[in-house]
Amino acid sequence: MAKLSDDPLDPHAHTDDHVVDGALRPPTLAEFRGQPRVAEQLGLVLAAAQHRGAVPDHVLLSGPPGLGKTTLAMIIANEVGAPLRISSGPAIQHAGDLAAILSGLAEGEVFFLDEIHRMSRPAEEMLYLAMEDFRVDVIVGKGPGATEIPLEIPRFTLVGATTRAGLLPGPLRDRFGFTGQLDYYDAADLVGIVRRSAALLGVDVDGTSAEVIASRSRGTPRIANRLLRRVRDYALVKASGRVTPSVAAAALELYEVDELGLDRLDRAVLEAVCVRFGGGPVGLSTLAMSVGEETETVEEVAEPYLIRQGFLMRTPRGRVATPRAWRHLGLSIPPGRADLFTDFDA
Numbered sequence: 480m481a482k483l484s485d486d487p488l489d490p491h492a493h494t495d496d497h498v499v500d501g502a503l504r505p506p507t508l509a510e511f512r513g514q515p516r517v518a519e520q521l522g523l524v525l526a527a528a529q530h531r532g533a534v535p536d537h538v539l540l541s542g543p544p545g546l547g548k549t550t551l552a553m554i555i556a557n558e559v560g561a562p563l564r565i566s567s568g569p570a571i572q573h574a575g576d577l578a579a580i581l582s583g584l585a586e587g588e589v590f591f592l593d594e595i596h597r598m599s600r601p602a603e604e605m606l607y608l609a610m611e612d613f614r615v616d617v618i619v620g621k622g623p624g625a626t627e628i629p630l631e632i633p634r635f636t637l638v639g640a641t642t643r644a645g646l647l648p649g650p651l652r653d654r655f656g657f658t659g660q661l662d663y664y665d666a667a668d669l670v671g672i673v674r675r676s677a678a679l680l681g682v683d684v685d686g687t688s689a690e691v692i693a694s695r696s697r698g699t700p701r702i703a704n705r706l707l708r709r710v711r712d713y714a715l716v717k718a719s720g721r722v723t724p725s726v727a728a729a730a731l732e733l734y735e736v737d738e739l740g741l742d743r744l745d746r747a748v749l750e751a752v753c754v755r756f757g758g759g760p761v762g763l764s765t766l767a768m769s770v771g772e773e774t775e776t777v778e779e780v781a782e783p784y785l786i787r788q789g790f791l792m793r794t795p796r797g798r799v800a801t802p803r804a805w806r807h808l809g810l811s812i813p814p815g816r817a818d819l820f821t822d823f824d825a
């Protein structure tokens with residue numbers, strides 16, 4: 480579930496900036512940058528549905544937070560000219576909650592269900608029937624006298640979003656006509672997103688400054704937009720509103736975001752593994768305790784990026800630092816450990 484956080488690099492964090500975030504969402508597939516394969520495939524699904532005069536197939540979008548799942552759901556509704564209804568798995572704990580939403584949909588409406596993997600089991604089973612036959616069975620009464628009354632619902636397009644497609648039960652996954660797996664954005668696409676957002680915010684950001692911001696954004700548009708706003712603020716206060724590459728770098732340094740996109744927590748984690756625990760292996764809860772953070776924060780916010788960047792490894796015995804971690808911290812690998820890394824380019 481979205482949580483409030485002021486960590487500029489937390490991809491889950493929806494700070495009060497999310498009001499601005501909404502204004503930065505591309506409204507059409509043509510304006511959506513990056514994810515070329517998903518965008519093309521989705522475009523085809525929508526165009527084909529329009530040709531057939533039918534409601535588009537159900538769409539499942541999976542991938543890490545902040546990569547554009549909600550944005551794509553809004554684009555789908557916009558492209559087919561249908562209203563959009565938004566809910567999330569944790570908000571639907573009873574099958575009745577789902578029946579109420581589904582029976583209240585307009586014909587052709589797009590129903591965006593975020594965190595679909597966190598829906599309750601009875602609601603999930605009701606969804607199977609709704610997706611396939613546009614029908615729900617409403618149970619009336621209790622105990623032996625309870626009866627199921629079939630209720631027809633309008634044809635709709637379900638757009639399910641999940642950070643982990645693997646957590647969805649097979650029968651649910653199979654009912655989606657199209658699955659789009661979103662991946663981290665490459666630098667060129669992020670530069671494009673930063674420049675588009677800057678124009679919408681009325682900030683002048685040249686290509687090189689946009690690169691400085693993009694390269695520290697962890698491949699995530701939500702982070703890129705957030706860092707852009709921090710750079711804009713810094714430029715306003717300290718540089719008469721002019722964003723140059725050095726102003727962008729100075730602003731991000733002030734917010735403790737380094738040139739690889741690592742923040743204070745990431746570096747604290749690396750330092751703990753390398754220095755305090757001699758490179759590991761160290762268990763997750765010990766590691767979290769040593770940096771004064773919740774286990775979930777270390778596991779969900781810091782670790783995925785550190786692992787993806789090759790700074791950290793997860794092993795059955797705990798977290799282990801790679802040679803890159805020592806190098807990034809400006810430390811040399813202790814003599815006793817160097818032999819462990821003969822497979823790496825140290």
Ligand SMILES: Nc1ncnc2c1ncn2[C@@H]1O[C@H](COP(=O)(O)OP(=O)(O)OP(=O)(O)O)[C@@H](O)[C@H]1O
Binds near residue numbers: 511549
């Ligand atoms: N391809 C894109 N082009 C431009 N901006 C984008 C793109 N993808 C995402 N964004 C921006 O990033 C922000 C986050 O996107 P969005 O809310 O759609 O992510 P999400 O995957 O739904 O995240 P979560 O699962 O955490 O809700 C949006 O405000 C949007 O402005």
